[in-house]
Amino acid sequence: xxxxxxxxxxxxxxxxxxxxxxxxxxxxxxxxxxxxxxxxxxxxxxxxxxxxxxxxxxxxxxxxxxxxxxxxxxxxxxxxxxxxxxxxxxxxxxxxxxxxxxxxxxx
Amino acid sequence: xxxxxxxxxxxxxxxxxxxxxxxxxxxxxxxxxxxxxxxxxxxxxxxxxxxxxxxxxxxxxxxxxxxxxxxxxxxxxxxxxxxxxxxxxxxxxxxxxxxxxxxxxxxxxxxxxxxxxxx
Numbered sequence: 508x509x510x511x512x513x514x515x516x517x518x519x520x521x522x523x524x525x526x527x528x529x530x531x532x533x534x535x536x537x538x539x540x541x542x543x544x545x546x547x548x549x550x551x552x553x554x555x556x557x558x559x560x561x562x563x564x565x566x567x568x569x570x571x572x573x574x575x576x577x578x579x580x581x582x583x584x585x586x587x588x589x590x591x592x593x594x595x596x597x598x599x600x601x602x603x604x605x606x607x608x609x610x611x612x613x614x
Numbered sequence: 615x616x617x618x619x620x621x622x623x624x625x626x627x628x629x630x631x632x633x634x635x636x637x638x639x640x641x642x643x644x645x646x647x648x649x650x651x652x653x654x655x656x657x658x659x660x661x662x663x664x665x666x667x668x669x670x671x672x673x674x675x676x677x678x679x680x681x682x683x684x685x686x687x688x689x690x691x692x693x694x695x696x697x698x699x700x701x702x703x704x705x706x707x708x709x710x711x712x713x714x715x716x717x718x719x720x721x722x723x724x725x726x727x728x729x730x731x732x733x
Contacts, residue, residue, distance in 0.1 A: 541719040543659075550709055550723035551651075551659060557717045594659055598718035602664035602673040604649070609658045 509533050509597050513607035520612060525583040528610045530595035535575045539599035542571055542580050545609075546591045554593075555580065582612075590614055616640035616722050618710050623727030630700050630731070636693040636710030636724055644668075644688035647713040649720060650695050652706035660706075663695065664713070678704075700731045 510533035520526050530540065538558035543551040553562045555571040558578055568589075571580045582589055595607040622634040636648070650662040663684040664673045672684055683696040693710050707728050711720035 539717060541717070543720075545659075550725050551720075552723065553719050553721050556714070556719040556721075560717075562721070596659075596719070601713075601718040602647070602649070602661075602671075603675075604651075604661040604664075604718070604720075606659040606661070 508603065509536065509600060509605050511595060511597060511605050511607040513593075513595055513610050515610060516608065517611040517613060519614070520585055521614065522585055522587060524585045525581065526585065526612065527582075528580045528593055528595075528612075530573075530578045530580070530607050532576045532578075532597055536597045536599035538574050539597055540573065540578045541596045541598060542569075543594045543596060544589075544591050545594065546588070551594065585612075616712075618712065618722055618724035620708060620710055620724045620727035623708065623729045625730045625732065626700055627733050628701060628731055631696070631698040632700065632729060634695040634697065634708055634710075634727055634729070636695075638691045638693065638712075641712070641722075643686075643691040647715055648686060648693045649711045649713055650684060650693075651709045651711055651720070651723075652704075653709070653726075654703070654706040657706075662708070665693070697729070700729075702731050705729060705731045 512531045540558045542555040545551040592609045592611045681699045685694045707726040709726045710724045712722040714721045
Protein backbone atom coordinates (compact mmCIF):
# COMPACT_ATOMS: atom_id res chain seq x y z
CA UNK A 508 0.00 0.00 0.00
CA UNK A 509 1.02 3.58 -0.60
CA UNK A 510 1.19 5.55 2.63
CA UNK A 511 -0.48 8.92 2.57
CA UNK A 512 0.52 11.60 5.05
CA UNK A 513 -1.49 14.78 5.28
CA UNK A 514 -0.44 17.80 7.28
CA UNK A 515 -1.58 19.43 9.32
CA UNK A 516 -4.27 17.18 10.78
CA UNK A 517 -6.20 20.26 11.84
CA UNK A 518 -6.03 23.89 11.04
CA UNK A 519 -7.67 27.01 12.45
CA UNK A 520 -8.33 29.95 10.17
CA UNK A 521 -10.70 32.84 9.59
CA UNK A 522 -12.95 33.92 6.77
CA UNK A 523 -10.79 35.60 4.15
CA UNK A 524 -7.60 33.75 5.08
CA UNK A 525 -5.49 31.60 2.79
CA UNK A 526 -4.50 28.12 3.96
CA UNK A 527 -2.35 25.33 2.56
CA UNK A 528 -2.65 21.59 3.15
CA UNK A 529 0.11 19.18 2.22
CA UNK A 530 -0.10 15.54 1.20
CA UNK A 531 2.97 13.35 0.94
CA UNK A 532 3.05 9.83 -0.43
CA UNK A 533 5.43 7.01 0.39
CA UNK A 534 6.36 6.59 -3.26
CA UNK A 535 6.06 8.61 -6.43
CA UNK A 536 2.55 8.61 -7.86
CA UNK A 537 3.13 11.00 -10.77
CA UNK A 538 0.04 13.23 -10.78
CA UNK A 539 -2.47 10.59 -9.68
CA UNK A 540 -3.58 12.59 -6.67
CA UNK A 541 -7.08 13.82 -5.93
CA UNK A 542 -8.52 16.13 -3.27
CA UNK A 543 -11.95 15.84 -1.65
CA UNK A 544 -13.91 18.08 0.68
CA UNK A 545 -16.28 16.64 3.24
CA UNK A 546 -18.65 18.83 5.19
CA UNK A 547 -19.93 17.42 8.51
CA UNK A 548 -22.62 14.79 7.97
CA UNK A 549 -22.28 14.87 4.20
CA UNK A 550 -20.65 12.79 1.52
CA UNK A 551 -17.22 13.76 0.21
CA UNK A 552 -17.05 15.69 -3.02
CA UNK A 553 -14.11 15.92 -5.37
CA UNK A 554 -12.41 19.29 -5.67
CA UNK A 555 -9.27 18.51 -7.61
CA UNK A 556 -8.25 15.56 -9.75
CA UNK A 557 -4.95 14.72 -11.43
CA UNK A 558 -3.10 16.81 -8.86
CA UNK A 559 -4.11 20.20 -10.25
CA UNK A 560 -7.27 19.96 -12.37
CA UNK A 561 -10.27 21.76 -10.93
CA UNK A 562 -13.47 19.72 -10.95
CA UNK A 563 -16.34 21.40 -12.76
CA UNK A 564 -18.19 23.81 -10.52
CA UNK A 565 -15.43 24.17 -7.93
CA UNK A 566 -14.44 27.79 -7.26
CA UNK A 567 -11.02 28.96 -8.48
CA UNK A 568 -10.18 29.82 -4.88
CA UNK A 569 -9.15 26.17 -4.69
CA UNK A 570 -5.74 25.59 -6.21
CA UNK A 571 -3.57 22.51 -6.10
CA UNK A 572 -0.08 21.67 -7.26
CA UNK A 573 2.44 18.89 -7.03
CA UNK A 574 3.72 15.76 -8.64
CA UNK A 575 5.73 12.77 -7.62
CA UNK A 576 5.35 12.42 -3.88
CA UNK A 577 4.46 15.88 -2.60
CA UNK A 578 1.24 17.77 -3.23
CA UNK A 579 -0.44 20.86 -1.88
CA UNK A 580 -3.97 22.21 -1.77
CA UNK A 581 -4.32 25.94 -1.25
CA UNK A 582 -7.61 27.61 -0.45
CA UNK A 583 -7.66 31.37 -0.73
CA UNK A 584 -10.20 33.88 0.54
CA UNK A 585 -11.77 31.29 2.86
CA UNK A 586 -15.56 31.28 2.88
CA UNK A 587 -17.83 29.90 5.62
CA UNK A 588 -18.66 26.82 3.53
CA UNK A 589 -14.97 25.93 3.24
CA UNK A 590 -14.73 24.91 6.88
CA UNK A 591 -14.76 21.17 6.41
CA UNK A 592 -12.41 18.19 6.32
CA UNK A 593 -10.15 17.71 3.32
CA UNK A 594 -8.76 14.39 2.13
CA UNK A 595 -6.14 13.55 -0.43
CA UNK A 596 -6.44 10.25 -2.29
CA UNK A 597 -4.00 8.47 -4.56
CA UNK A 598 -5.26 6.79 -7.72
CA UNK A 599 -1.87 5.58 -8.98
CA UNK A 600 -2.66 1.99 -8.03
CA UNK A 601 -6.32 1.51 -8.92
CA UNK A 602 -8.45 0.02 -7.64
CA UNK A 603 -6.66 0.41 -4.33
CA UNK A 604 -7.57 3.97 -3.44
CA UNK A 605 -5.61 5.07 -0.41
CA UNK A 606 -6.80 8.18 1.38
CA UNK A 607 -4.91 10.56 3.60
CA UNK A 608 -6.07 10.80 7.19
CA UNK A 609 -7.79 14.12 6.60
CA UNK A 610 -7.25 17.75 7.54
CA UNK A 611 -10.00 19.41 9.54
CA UNK A 612 -10.27 23.10 8.75
CA UNK A 613 -11.91 24.98 11.58
CA UNK A 614 -12.81 28.54 12.28
CA UNK B 615 -29.77 14.74 -12.26
CA UNK B 616 -26.90 12.37 -11.62
CA UNK B 617 -27.65 10.60 -8.35
CA UNK B 618 -26.65 7.67 -6.18
CA UNK B 619 -28.86 6.53 -3.33
CA UNK B 620 -27.75 3.93 -0.79
CA UNK B 621 -30.06 1.81 1.31
CA UNK B 622 -30.02 -1.29 3.48
CA UNK B 623 -28.06 -0.10 6.47
CA UNK B 624 -29.07 -0.89 10.02
CA UNK B 625 -28.17 -2.53 13.31
CA UNK B 626 -26.78 -6.05 13.13
CA UNK B 627 -25.16 -8.34 15.68
CA UNK B 628 -21.52 -9.39 15.39
CA UNK B 629 -21.26 -12.32 13.02
CA UNK B 630 -24.39 -11.27 11.20
CA UNK B 631 -25.01 -10.30 7.60
CA UNK B 632 -26.40 -7.31 5.76
CA UNK B 633 -26.88 -6.35 2.13
CA UNK B 634 -26.44 -2.77 1.03
CA UNK B 635 -27.87 -1.43 -2.20
CA UNK B 636 -27.04 1.65 -4.25
CA UNK B 637 -29.43 2.88 -6.91
CA UNK B 638 -28.08 4.99 -9.74
CA UNK B 639 -29.93 7.47 -11.93
CA UNK B 640 -29.17 10.24 -14.38
CA UNK B 641 -26.21 8.57 -16.08
CA UNK B 642 -25.25 5.43 -17.96
CA UNK B 643 -24.60 3.21 -14.95
CA UNK B 644 -23.36 0.29 -17.02
CA UNK B 645 -20.44 2.35 -18.34
CA UNK B 646 -18.78 3.10 -15.00
CA UNK B 647 -16.63 1.40 -12.43
CA UNK B 648 -18.25 1.70 -9.02
CA UNK B 649 -16.78 1.74 -5.52
CA UNK B 650 -17.91 1.29 -1.95
CA UNK B 651 -16.14 3.54 0.54
CA UNK B 652 -16.77 3.59 4.28
CA UNK B 653 -16.19 5.95 7.16
CA UNK B 654 -16.15 4.77 10.75
CA UNK B 655 -17.51 7.21 13.34
CA UNK B 656 -15.11 10.13 13.70
CA UNK B 657 -12.60 8.55 11.34
CA UNK B 658 -11.37 9.03 7.80
CA UNK B 659 -12.36 7.48 4.51
CA UNK B 660 -11.55 3.87 3.68
CA UNK B 661 -11.98 2.30 0.25
CA UNK B 662 -13.82 -1.03 0.60
CA UNK B 663 -14.44 -2.56 -2.81
CA UNK B 664 -14.51 -1.85 -6.51
CA UNK B 665 -16.27 -3.41 -9.49
CA UNK B 666 -15.69 -2.71 -13.13
CA UNK B 667 -18.54 -1.78 -15.46
CA UNK B 668 -19.08 -5.31 -16.75
CA UNK B 669 -18.20 -6.98 -13.43
CA UNK B 670 -15.10 -8.33 -15.16
CA UNK B 671 -12.81 -7.18 -12.36
CA UNK B 672 -13.64 -7.06 -8.69
CA UNK B 673 -11.31 -5.94 -5.91
CA UNK B 674 -11.49 -5.71 -2.12
CA UNK B 675 -9.60 -4.04 0.66
CA UNK B 676 -7.73 -6.56 2.78
CA UNK B 677 -9.90 -5.62 5.76
CA UNK B 678 -13.05 -7.04 4.11
CA UNK B 679 -11.70 -9.68 1.72
CA UNK B 680 -13.47 -12.99 2.18
CA UNK B 681 -16.35 -11.41 4.11
CA UNK B 682 -17.82 -8.83 1.72
CA UNK B 683 -19.03 -9.33 -1.85
CA UNK B 684 -19.58 -6.48 -4.28
CA UNK B 685 -21.89 -7.00 -7.24
CA UNK B 686 -23.99 -5.03 -9.68
CA UNK B 687 -27.04 -5.43 -11.86
CA UNK B 688 -26.68 -3.09 -14.82
CA UNK B 689 -30.23 -3.87 -15.95
CA UNK B 690 -31.47 -2.42 -12.66
CA UNK B 691 -28.88 0.38 -12.39
CA UNK B 692 -27.94 -1.02 -9.02
CA UNK B 693 -24.81 -1.75 -7.02
CA UNK B 694 -24.72 -4.08 -4.03
CA UNK B 695 -22.51 -4.94 -1.10
CA UNK B 696 -23.19 -8.22 0.65
CA UNK B 697 -21.57 -8.12 4.07
CA UNK B 698 -21.17 -11.20 6.23
CA UNK B 699 -19.27 -12.19 9.38
CA UNK B 700 -19.66 -8.60 10.46
CA UNK B 701 -17.45 -7.20 13.18
CA UNK B 702 -17.71 -4.18 15.44
CA UNK B 703 -14.99 -2.52 13.37
CA UNK B 704 -17.25 -2.66 10.29
CA UNK B 705 -19.48 -0.05 11.94
CA UNK B 706 -19.44 2.89 9.55
CA UNK B 707 -21.30 4.99 7.05
CA UNK B 708 -21.05 3.23 3.70
CA UNK B 709 -20.95 5.35 0.56
CA UNK B 710 -21.22 4.21 -3.01
CA UNK B 711 -19.26 6.27 -5.51
CA UNK B 712 -18.84 6.46 -9.26
CA UNK B 713 -15.32 6.28 -10.61
CA UNK B 714 -14.15 8.47 -13.45
CA UNK B 715 -11.92 6.02 -15.30
CA UNK B 716 -9.36 8.52 -16.55
CA UNK B 717 -7.63 9.51 -13.37
CA UNK B 718 -9.66 7.10 -11.26
CA UNK B 719 -11.20 9.67 -8.98
CA UNK B 720 -14.66 9.38 -7.46
CA UNK B 721 -16.78 12.08 -9.00
CA UNK B 722 -20.28 11.20 -7.77
CA UNK B 723 -21.12 10.00 -4.27
CA UNK B 724 -24.27 8.89 -2.55
CA UNK B 725 -25.26 10.29 0.84
CA UNK B 726 -24.38 7.06 2.60
CA UNK B 727 -26.11 4.44 4.69
CA UNK B 728 -25.18 3.63 8.28
CA UNK B 729 -24.21 0.16 9.42
CA UNK B 730 -23.89 -0.50 13.14
CA UNK B 731 -22.50 -3.80 14.34
CA UNK B 732 -23.27 -4.29 18.00
CA UNK B 733 -24.73 -6.88 20.34
